Amino acid sequence: MNNKVIHKANTRGKSDHGWLQSYHSFSFAGYYNPERMGFGVLRVLNDDRVAPAMGFSKHPHDNMEIISIPLHGDLEHRDSMGNVSVIKQHDVQIMSAGTGVFHSEMNRNKDLEVAFLQIWIYPKMYNIQPRYDQRTFHPNDRLNKMQVIVSPYGESGSLIINQDAWLLLGCFSEEVIYSYNLRRKENGLYIFVLSGSVTIDSETLNTRDAMGLWDIENISLHIKSGSELLLLDVPMQ
Amino acid sequence: MYGLAEVDRTIASIHGISLTNNQSDEVRFNHLPLPNNPIYEQ
Numbered sequence: 127m128n129n130k131v132i133h134k135a136n137t138r139g140k141s142d143h144g145w146l147q148s149y150h151s152f153s154f155a156g157y158y159n160p161e162r163m164g165f166g167v168l169r170v171l172n173d174d175r176v177a178p179a180m181g182f183s184k185h186p187h188d189n190m191e192i193i194s195i196p197l198h199g200d201l202e203h204r205d206s207m208g209n210v211s212v213i214k215q216h217d218v219q220i221m222s223a224g225t226g227v228f229h230s231e232m233n234r235n236k237d238l239e240v241a242f243l244q245i246w247i248y249p250k251m252y253n254i255q256p257r258y259d260q261r262t263f264h265p266n267d268r269l270n271k272m273q274v275i276v277s278p279y280g281e282s283g284s285l286i287i288n289q290d291a292w293l294l295l296g297c298f299s300e301e302v303i304y305s306y307n308l309r310r311k312e313n314g315l316y317i318f319v320l321s322g323s324v325t326i327d328s329e330t331l332n333t334r335d336a337m338g339l340w341d342i343e344n345i346s347l348h349i350k351s352g353s354e355l356l357l358l359d360v361p362m363q
Numbered sequence: 364m365y366g367l368a369e370v371d372r373t374i375a376s377i378h379g380i381s382l383t384n385n386q387s388d389e390v391r392f393n394h395l396p397l398p399n400n401p402i403y404e405q
Contacts, residue, residue, distance in 0.1 A: 143377055154395065155379045169395070170379065185375045186367060186392050228366070246379075246394075 129341040130327075133162070135334030138173070145180035149173040151318070151336060165316045165338045166362035167289060170246035173334065175239050176201075181232030187223035191247040191287050193276060194219045194231070195295075195356070197320075199240030205229035209258045217262050218275045220285045224254040247360065250278075250289045259285050265297060272296040272304065272357060292359040296349070298322070304347045306357065314340030314362045322353025367392055 139150035139157030148154075151171035152162045164170075169190075181202075194201065195218050202212050203219060206228040213219050221227065233240040261283070267273050274284040276293035287293075292309050308315055317326065318336045325348040326337055339345060340362050349355065367390035372382050379395045 141377070146377065155377055182378050183371050183374050185370050185378055185380055187380070187394070190394060228370075 129339060131165070131338040132329065133336040133338070135332070138334070145177040147175045149334070165358075166314050166340070166360045167248040167291065168245070168316055168358055168360045169248055170244065171318065172244045174244055175241045176233045177239055178233055179236045182230060183232075184228050184230045186226060186228050187221075188226040189249055189252050190223045191249050191289055192221045192223060193245040193247070193287075193293065195243040195245070197241040197243065199238050200234035201240050201242055202232045202234040203229060205258060207256055207258055211260060213260055216265055217260055218285060219260040220258070220276060220287060222249065222254060222257045222288045224249075224256040227256045243356070245293070245358070247287065247289050247291055254288060261285055263295070268295050268297050270298050270300050270302055272306070272355070290361050294357040294359070296355045296357070298349045298353045298355075299351055301351045302349045304349055305344060306347060307344050308342065309359050310361070311343065312361050312363075313359050314338060315342070315345060316358040316360065317347070318356040318358070320354035320356055323350040324348065324353060324355060
């Protein structure tokens with residue numbers, strides 16, 4: 127049964143705009159690959175590094191769930207709802223663009239780059255009132271286990287998303303065999319290795335590699351010590 | 364739609380957003396106008 131895709135790190139799209147270095151897991155802006163148009167409702171997974179004092183000035187979005195996960199540095203967010211904030215490592219930000227918002231995302235520092243993941247997920251309900259939220263997730267709460275950071279109903283203190291989607295982070299100091307049960311039978315699982323190494327069904331993924339799986343209820347992950355993972359449990363249509 | 368005329372089109376395009384003008388010169392935007400991103404065609 128064909129229920130798996132593997133996206134090795136070096137097959138991602140690459141953008142180099144000088145101030146912005148970005149790897150795209152899926153087609154985005156100038157990178158177009160018809161085989162990489164998303165994974166279910168997951169449309170964008172960008173791995174961005176932005177030079178000091180640079181960034182994305184004011185721009186619009188609508189009808190998209192936009193999640194930013196800083197990896198290092200400080201990212202300043204401003205939006206047309208009046209939110210002004212700086213997010214950093216261990217914070218997660220979510221914005222439901224809904225009927226439409228403007229926002230900017232700038233590197234707050236003048237001498238350090240900011241690195242962050244940006245994730246776009248198609249919404250469950252369209253044209254909702256725009257909303258913004260952010261939260262700090264203590265790293266001890268994801269040590270050698272997965273921590274829910276985004277979910278439809280705010281499970282375990284996570285951020286709420288307008289979609290039947292769950293995002294989880296894990297940081298492993300020990301070698302662990304972790305069994306993950308998908309939340310819904312209609313969902314697939316996209317496993318993105320932030321660092322380290324994970325073996326799934328005899329397939330080994332290393333830093334920034336990814337695997338997408340669907341038509342499964344459960345998966346066993348053999349996670350090596352020193353690994354960090356992002357799991358995206360998302361509807362496949 | 365919103366005040367789109369003030370948006371830097373290059374930044375928007377790098378960020379996967381295309382801004383276009385319609386017949387009444389009203390600026391509109393689309394996410395990810397793939398594969399024909401007008402900025403990258405220039």
